[in-house]
Amino acid sequence: MSHPISSTTSKVFLDTCVVVSASVYASYQDLGVEVEHKFYTKTIPLFEIIKKYVNRHIGIITSTIENQAIATITKAVTDALEEKAEEILDSESRAKLFESHTVFFDQCLAHLQENLSILQREPVSQTDRDRYYPDVAIMYNNLRNTAKNLDINQLINANVTFRYRQTIRYEVYKQYEKRYKQLLKLKNEPVEESDKMILCEAICLLDYYRKAVNPDMRIYLASTDYHFSPCDSEGEITEQIKKKFNIICDWPDKIATYMKSDGFN
Amino acid sequence: MSTKSVFNYINGMRSDLNKMEAERFVDRFFVAKIDTLGLELTKMKQYWTDQKAVSVRSAFIFYSAMHNAELVLSKMKDRFSKAHETDDNPGVACDSLLVMPIISEVFQKTDRAAEEQQRLSPFLPTEMLRLVSTLRTTARQVNLLPTLDEEVKRTDKNLLRETAVGLDKKFVASNLLNDI
Numbered sequence: 001m002s003h004p005i006s007s008t009t010s011k012v013f014l015d016t017c018v019v020v021s022a023s024v025y026a027s028y029q030d031l032g033v034e035v036e037h038k039f040y041t042k043t044i045p046l047f048e049i050i051k052k053y054v055n056r057h058i059g060i061i062t063s064t065i066e067n068q069a070i071a072t073i074t075k076a077v078t079d080a081l082e083e084k085a086e087e088i089l090d091s092e093s094r095a096k097l098f099e100s101h102t103v104f105f106d107q108c109l110a111h112l113q114e115n116l117s118i119l120q121r122e123p124v125s126q127t128d129r130d131r132y133y134p135d136v137a138i139m140y141n142n143l144r145n146t147a148k149n150l151d152i153n154q155l156i157n158a159n160v161t162f163r164y165r166q167t168i169r170y171e172v173y174k175q176y177e178k179r180y181k182q183l184l185k186l187k188n189e190p191v192e193e194s195d196k197m198i199l200c201e202a203i204c205l206l207d208y209y210r211k212a213v214n215p216d217m218r219i220y221l222a223s224t225d226y227h228f229s230p231c232d233s234e235g236e237i238t239e240q241i242k243k244k245f246n247i248i249c250d251w252p253d254k255i256a257t258y259m260k261s262d263g264f265n
Numbered sequence: 266m267s268t269k270s271v272f273n274y275i276n277g278m279r280s281d282l283n284k285m286e287a288e289r290f291v292d293r294f295f296v297a298k299i300d301t302l303g304l305e306l307t308k309m310k311q312y313w314t315d316q317k318a319v320s321v322r323s324a325f326i327f328y329s330a331m332h333n334a335e336l337v338l339s340k341m342k343d344r345f346s347k348a349h350e351t352d353d354n355p356g357v358a359c360d361s362l363l364v365m366p367i368i369s370e371v372f373q374k375t376d377r378a379a380e381e382q383q384r385l386s387p388f389l390p391t392e393m394l395r396l397v398s399t400l401r402t403t404a405r406q407v408n409l410l411p412t413l414d415e416e417v418k419r420t421d422k423n424l425l426r427e428t429a430v431g432l433d434k435k436f437v438a439s440n441l442l443n444d445i
Contacts, residue, residue, distance in 0.1 A: 028425065028426070030414075030417065030422070031417075033425075033426050035429050035432050035436065036433065036436070037436045038436060070394055074322065074326070074390075074394065076435060076436065077325075078321060078325050079435075080428075080432055081321055081325055082320075082321040082322070091314065091315055094314045096421045098310075098313075098314050098328050099420055100427075100428040101428055102328065102333075103417065104425075104428060104429060104432060105325075105329060107413065109394070109401075113398055
């Protein structure tokens with residue numbers, strides 16, 4: 001079945017954090033101040049590709065992502081305002097404080113709007129999304145159990161001979177820590193429900209595209225969240241998501257290189 | 266001016282603009298009406314900065330809405346003042362007609378929020394954000410939104426610098442998504 005829009009074989013589903021990172025920047029040259037989200041530069045190459053191929057609709061989001069992005073930016077700015085507003089009681093100073101925050105807030109929302117305008121918003125029904133929830137929840141539960149049982153000292157004892165254990169323990173420990181960074185993070189910070197929903201939506205979209213557009217369709221999930229993307233080079237969560245659901249998760253700059261390999265130069 | 270009077274005033278301004286568009290003649294005295302409406306928006310802004318009955322977040326969203334409506338009016342005033350010299354006749358009237366209904370709705374919703382206060386609908390701030398976004402996009406398209414430089418000029422520079430530095434630290438240091 002051919003698709004009326006394009007026969008593109010790769011799409012990128014953007015996580016909220018990526019949309020937010022790409023929108024939070026402001027430069028006040030007169031003041032010599034620049035504000036930039038810590039991952040802003042990592043999003044640039046991906047947005048360049050999406051913009052270049054805007055008619056191919058390769059960058060996709062859902063209303064969940066859009067609403068979360070607006071809420072995140074609003075919360076960040078108003079939290080900062082709240083901290084200061086509590087200390088200031090006189091009317092004039094409060095007014096100035098509100099004004100200085102709104103200048104920045106308006107700019108970020110304008111950037112967000114601009115970014116959203118080049119992304120395709122796809123509908124995902126709650127029924128479809130909920131269909132995948134049990135599988136996604138089970139995967140994260142299993143990974144969390146694995147993380148809970150992960151004992152680096154035990155791994156060292158099992159894999160390093162007694163003779164060398166004490167002398168190289170620190171180095172080996174660091175290596176294992178790096179190797180299992182994603183799991184160790186999962187152990188400390190469990191995945192949030194909103195993240196599970198986003199993964200469910202990505203799966204729904206892949207299912208839809210494969211049925212309606214191209215059976216070989218690939219979906220990348222661009223995210224700066226370790227619950228999806230690898231912390232360094234490897235990641236059990238990322239691997240499991242790919243194995244179970246065929247969704248390829250990675251950082252936005254990495255996804256940009258994958259897209260280039262897929263012909264979006 | 267009562268809230269009802271403000272709505273009537275905005276409706277009157279819309280009628281004036283329709284007339285100007287039809288007659289292809291821009292009335293300079295319209296600037297005084299923009300000033301009067303601007304004063305009402307400033308009062309509403311002040312109400313939200315002083316408001317303690319609602320969260321700072323909600324107050325800020327409605328403040329920001331009034332601020333944006335005020336920005337659009339300032340640009341409108343600027344263009345009306347120079348309309349005859351810049352051959353903006355009746356262009357500015359036609360452009361203003363596009364944004365006035367949105368300004369009216371922004372004011373209406375902000376006024377409703379002021380009435381509701383603690384009973385404030387949780388959806389109203391989000392609705393307002395979308396409406397302000399529509400206002401800014403429309404105003405930008407018809408050259409009724411000041412540029413960033415113009416906007417920054419109106420702001421306390423020291424405080425803006427301080428705010429920007431503070432927010433930069435926040436955006437660099439935190440993983441915002443974990444805080445939603």
